[in-house]
Amino acid sequence: MTDMVEWLRGAIDGAELAAEQATSGPWVAHSPGFVDVEPVSRGRFVAMAAEVNADGSHVPLVLADAEHIALHDPKAVLARCVGDRKTLSLHRLDGAAEGRLRGFCVHCGWRFPCPDVRNLAHNGYGYREAE
Numbered sequence: 456m457t458d459m460v461e462w463l464r465g466a467i468d469g470a471e472l473a474a475e476q477a478t479s480g481p482w483v484a485h486s487p488g489f490v491d492v493e494p495v496s497r498g499r500f501v502a503m504a505a506e507v508n509a510d511g512s513h514v515p516l517v518l519a520d521a522e523h524i525a526l527h528d529p530k531a532v533l534a535r536c537v538g539d540r541k542t543l544s545l546h547r548l549d550g551a552a553e554g555r556l557r558g559f560c561v562h563c564g565w566r567f568p569c570p571d572v573r574n575l576a577h578n579g580y581g582y583r584e585a586e
């Protein structure tokens with residue numbers, strides 16, 4: 456099942472491209488719910504964390520949302536992409552295996568895609584099995 460791995464590589468590439476195209480950081484959240492590029496004195500605004508009601512009116516800004524956005528700034532996403540690619544380079548199909556040894560992960564020995572790759576695909580990037 457290499458479709459999951461190919462899908463995962465594409466998802467990582469997509470996350471990396473989006474991070475590279477975003478305003479470089481670091482991003483910092485500040486009250487009442489703004490996200491700016493640090494240092495804030497540079498005046499680069501990135502996001503405003505506000506909730507919008509169904510009628511289009513805004514409720515007060517949400518600092519916790521701004522802090523969450525800032526934690527996932529481009530630098531953090533790029534670092535995760537590096538780590539996720541490292542996981543994929545470790546957990547890979549043993550292409551040299553033959554016979555009943557075929558189809559297993561060279562790193563952990565589980566049937567491939569192994570639990571680590573499955574976890575990364577499902578929980579890290581939202582992969583869903585075809586139904």
Ligand SMILES: [Zn+2]
Nearest residue numbers: 546560563569
């Ligand atoms: Zn593995």
